[in-house]
Each structure stands twice: as structure tokens, then as C-alpha cells.
Amino acid sequence: MSKTCPKCSGRMEQGFLLELKDGNQKAATEWIEGAVEKAWYGLKIKGKKRLAVETFRCGRCTYLESYAPEA
Numbered sequence: 226m227s228k229t230c231p232k233c234s235g236r237m238e239q240g241f242l243l244e245l246k247d248g249n250q251k252a253a254t255e256w257i258e259g260a261v262e263k264a265w266y267g268l269k270i271k272g273k274k275r276l277a278v279e280t281f282r283c284g285r286c287t288y289l290e291s292y293a294p295e296a
């Protein structure tokens with residue numbers, strides 16, 4: 226799957242953004258519905274819709290564009 230860059234019309238390649246904490250790999254970034262809700266253990270995500278995020282990068286201007294398709 227390839228897309229065309231909306232900024233410069235270059236070719237965009239699919240990838241994803243990785244969440245790093247203290248240099249350790251955690252997981253690919255996800256889209257969570259609604260506003261941020263804080264909880265004592267971190268951020269509240271239970272019961273919220275979660276989708277994997279696909280991020281495309283333009284090989285010409287390096288612009289990043291993200292999509293969260295329905296699972």
C-alpha cells in the first residue's frame with residue numbers, strides 16, 4: 226500500500242510510530258477515543274475504542290501522515 230504526499234506529491238511509505246520508554250520498546254502507538262483521562266496508574270483507556278495507527282512517511286520531504294483504520 227502506498228500513498229501520495231499531500232505536501233509535495235512524493236511517494237509515501239507505510240510504517241508505524243513506536244512508543245519508547247527509558248529506551249525500551251513498548252508497543253506501536255495506538256489511537257484512543259475521547260479526551261485524555263488520568264488515573265493513578267497512568268492514563269485511563271479501559272472501555273475506550275482503540276485502533277492501531279499506521280503512519281506513512283514521504284521519501285521526498287519526510288512529512289508524516291497517520292491513519293487509524295477500523296480493525
Ligand SMILES: [Zn+2]
Pocket residue numbers: 230231232233234235283284285286287288
Ligand atoms: Zn512530501
